[in-house]
Amino acid sequence: MTARGRLAAALAEAGEVRADEPMARHTTFGVGGPADLYVTVRGAEALARAARLAAGAGAGPFILGSGSNVVVADGGIRGCVIDNRARAERADGLRYRVESGASFAGFARRMCRAGAAGLAWAVGIPGTLGGAVVYNAGAYGGCLADVLTRVRLLDPAGGGEAGWRDAAELSLAYRGSAFTRGALAGLVALEAELALEAGDAAALLAEAGGYDRRRLAAQPRGRNAGSLFKNPPDAPAWKLIESVGLRGERRGDAAISERHANFFVNLGQARADDVRGLAEEAERRVFERHGVRLEREVGFVGAW
Numbered sequence: 294m295t296a297r298g299r300l301a302a303a304l305a306e307a308g309e310v311r312a313d314e315p316m317a318r319h320t321t322f323g324v325g326g327p328a329d330l331y332v333t334v335r336g337a338e339a340l341a342r343a344a345r346l347a348a349g350a351g352a353g354p355f356i357l358g359s360g361s362n363v364v365v366a367d368g369g370i371r372g373c374v375i376d377n378r379a380r381a382e383r384a385d386g387l388r389y390r391v392e393s394g395a396s397f398a399g400f401a402r403r404m405c406r407a408g409a410a411g412l413a414w415a416v417g418i419p420g421t422l423g424g425a426v427v428y429n430a431g432a433y434g435g436c437l438a439d440v441l442t443r444v445r446l447l448d449p450a451g452g453g454e455a456g457w458r459d460a461a462e463l464s465l466a467y468r469g470s471a472f473t474r475g476a477l478a479g480l481v482a483l484e485a486e487l488a489l490e491a492g493d494a495a496a497l498l499a500e501a502g503g504y505d506r507r508r509l510a511a512q513p514r515g516r517n518a519g520s521l522f523k524n525p526p527d528a529p530a531w532k533l534i535e536s537v538g539l540r541g542e543r544r545g546d547a548a549i550s551e552r553h554a555n556f557f558v559n560l561g562q563a564r565a566d567d568v569r570g571l572a573e574e575a576e577r578r579v580f581e582r583h584g585v586r587l588e589r590e591v592g593f594v595g596a597w
């Protein structure tokens with residue numbers, strides 16, 4: 294049996310395993326070549342088990358939430374992708390312990406309905422709670438750091454047990470954290486604890502509805518990964534991109550949205566290389582015209 298076959302057999306104890314799985318099927322942008330191995334796990338302990346096995350075999354892992362903040366290379370991902378569908382949740386009063394594969398928007402909307410305040414701003418953000426931790430997801434003046442108290446982390450390569458870390462140790466900042474900046478790179482968020490406050494369900498749902506309407510009015514439909522770049526301090530990224538004449542620009546089926554120039558969209562059969570080409574063009578032109586270095590919010594991952 295090959296090393297890949299042995300790992301696939303071991304992973305089958307943790308979840309459903311597929312080989313050469315096209316990542317385009319699992320990202321909101323709809324681009325990306327095959328993952329060597331792709332395992333779907335449905336609980337935090339299965340996630341930990343799969344991550345340890347993959348790391349032990351030198352095969353990653355790459356943890357996939359909802360794939361809403363990544364552009365995966367046309368060459369795909371070498372090693373093992375773990376599709377995280379660990380979604381259990383328990384509550385102690387207004388303190389919630391939630392597995393990291395839970396839908397962040399779904400949880401936020403349920404909390405509004407239940408009269409638990411603190412997450413109304415999050416009802417339209419796609420992705421899992423794990424992805425929200427990594428990027429300190431935020432919108433309309435709120436961000437996860439406002440309500441996150443601690444996260445249960447696993448170092449799959451370290452082989453040890455998972456342990457809780459206070460949110461203060463994660464260096465959560467605007468669309469980033471110690472995960473994106475390196476100090477915690479490679480660690481897996483298994484669960485998170487959030488502290489909410491008592492609120493009024495009707496008022497929270499009305500507030501969430503307002504955010505839904507704002508989002509519908511501002512954002513393009515179709516396949517995309519949200520804002521491609523972080524907003525630099527002095528001007529929003531969309532304005533800078535528009536100012537260099539790139540609104541509506543196309544490469545193959547990849548395009549910069551006519552509606553919002555910081556949204557890059559897949560018009561059908563876009564290739565990841567075309568998305569990257571457009572991103573580099575925007576970076577180059579904005580730097581030449583404004584001296585501003587655009588920083589990517591979306592992760593470009595895999596075998597480029």
Ligand SMILES: Cc1cc2nc3c(=O)[nH]c(=O)nc-3n(C[C@H](O)[C@H](O)[C@H](O)COP(=O)(O)OP(=O)(O)OC[C@H]3O[C@@H](n4cnc5c(N)ncnc54)[C@H](O)[C@@H]3O)c2cc1C
Nearest residue numbers: 358359360361362419420421423424425430431482518519
């Ligand atoms: C239409 C649209 C609108 C959006 N609007 C917003 C917005 O308003 N605000 C905002 O902040 N974001 C927004 N986003 C971006 C995206 O939804 C968030 O960044 C989200 O938190 C990503 O979660 P995910 O589960 O999809 O992560 P993925 O894209 O699956 O993964 C992102 C990164 O996190 C890592 N990761 C995921 N889970 C774990 C885990 N459990 N442990 C360790 N690492 C992990 C992955 O390995 C990867 O590197 C938007 C995206 C879209 C498509």
